[in-house]
Amino acid sequence: MKMMSLIVPCYNEEPTVPIFFDAVEKVFANNPDTFKDVRHEYLFINDGSSDATLTEFRKLHTAHPELVHYLSFSRNFGKEAGLAAGLQHANGDYVAVMDVDLQDPPELLPQMLSLLESGNYDCVGTMREDRKSEPAIRSFLSRSFYTVINKVSKVQIIPNARDYRLMTRQMVDAILELPEYNRFSKGIFNWVGFRTTYLKFKNAPRAAGETHWSFWQLFNYSIEAIVDFSDVPLKIATFTGGLFAFLSIIGMIIVIARKLLLGNSVSGWASVVTIMLFIGGIQLFCLGIIGNYIGKIYLETKHRPQYIIQEKK
CATH class of the missing domain: 3.90.550.10 (Spore Coat Polysaccharide Biosynthesis Protein SpsA; Chain A)
Known part of the structure; x- marks a missing residue:
């Protein structure tokens, strides 16, 4: 049976x-x-x-x-x-x-x-x-x-x-x-x-x-599920970082060209600070994604038991 x-x-x-x-x-x-x-x-x-x-x-x-x-x-x-x-x-x-x-x-x-x-x-x-x-x-x-x-x-x-x-x-x-x-x-x-x-x-x-x-527990569970079964968040972080690195190079070229051709200093410090803060936020966001994966690697390498049984019948 x-x-x-x-x-x-x-x-x-x-x-x-x-x-x-x-x-x-x-x-x-x-x-x-x-x-x-x-x-x-x-x-x-x-x-x-x-x-x-x-x-x-x-x-x-x-x-x-x-x-x-x-x-x-x-x-x-x-x-x-x-x-x-x-x-x-x-x-x-x-x-x-x-x-x-x-x-x-x-x-x-x-x-x-x-x-x-x-x-x-x-x-x-x-x-x-x-x-x-x-x-x-x-x-x-x-x-x-x-x-x-x-x-x-x-x-x-x-x-x-x-x-x-x-x-x-x-x-x-x-x-x-x-x-x-x-x-x-x-x-x-x-x-x-x-x-x-x-x-x-x-x-x-x-x-x-x-x-x-x-x-909050359901939200965390959802994040865990996505991280456990996909590396797309890491690819998003890589793409975002590469995109903003490219845009920053374009911005540097524009600033240097403006200084050489027009001879005046760049105005609009508020906008510059805003952009810097935005890029800094993107960087922290990407670091958070990477940190989540690293944290999971850390837990896996400890080889701790998933549970401890106190009583069994």
């Missing part, structure tokens, strides 16, 4: 854990024919929660020791670390990645499994049909992010795609061969290739609690 591992990263999700568990168990109970040859297990990841999320994991493990397993980090390492830990410790022939807030509908699992078992696909991902429940500014920025990253990166990211997906063991093993410290899972899932199809679903509110992603 094959095994399906459900990876569920959690951060301060105390109220949602039991709701999620009951909802997913109901799906398995209601589809006995689909899952007759597949048993399942849960692998919850406690990403340094400050509430009683870990307590909920312990309760579930005590009640279902063969069904529920968990990893608890020593501190908050971020969702990407949680996903990496889950993939590294999952033993299933099929591996699913899910959010605990039930915005990833577990009702899709039977259809996802059927598609994988057909042999036509190695991965079944999911994507939202719309973003109606989100603030307009957040939806606009999300669309802008996908537009930008798909223009500057060779790896195409599906707009509105979720991390929620079911993968074969072969695809998971391929993902595990990527050892980088800086990770953007949506890009990694696409970078490794394999035959992938997507199921659409309507956006749903959280089952309980509140989102822990602030606007």
Whole structure:
């Protein structure tokens, strides 16, 4: 009998854990024919929660020791670390990645499994049909992010795609061969290739609690994704620096020619200072881009672990 591992990263999700568990168990109970040859297990990841999320994991493990397993980090390492830990410790022939807030509908699992078992696909991902429940500014920025990253990166990211997906063991093993410290899972899932199809679903509110992603965190996550999967920002910095170096040479020639031909000093100090400040800003902008890449190289060369496990069941 094959095994399906459900990876569920959690951060301060105390109220949602039991709701999620009951909802997913109901799906398995209601589809006995689909899952007759597949048993399942849960692998919850406690990403340094400050509430009683870990307590909920312990309760579930005590009640279902063969069904529920968990990893608890020593501190908050971020969702990407949680996903990496889950993939590294999952033993299933099929591996699913899910959010605990039930915005990833577990009702899709039977259809996802059927598609994988057909042999036509190695991965079944999911994507939202719309973003109606989100603030307009957040939806606009999300669309802008996908537009930008798909223009500057060779790896195409599906707009509105979720991390929620079911993968074969072969695809998971391929993902595990990527050892980088800086990770953007949506890009990694696409970078490794394999035959992938997507199921659409309507956006749903959280089952309980509140989102822990602030606007600033999402913005930083977007920047990380672009830097991780494209060197175009470096090319932009190089082009911008070269352009302004060329313009400065033209400007020098004009100033010298004016002095030699007209014999008067150059007027307009305000405009000169403005131009200098503008060019200085461009230089700092380019240095910031380069610094971001250097910072990532620095983190990679340290070879620090992506996470530290404090408790494991």
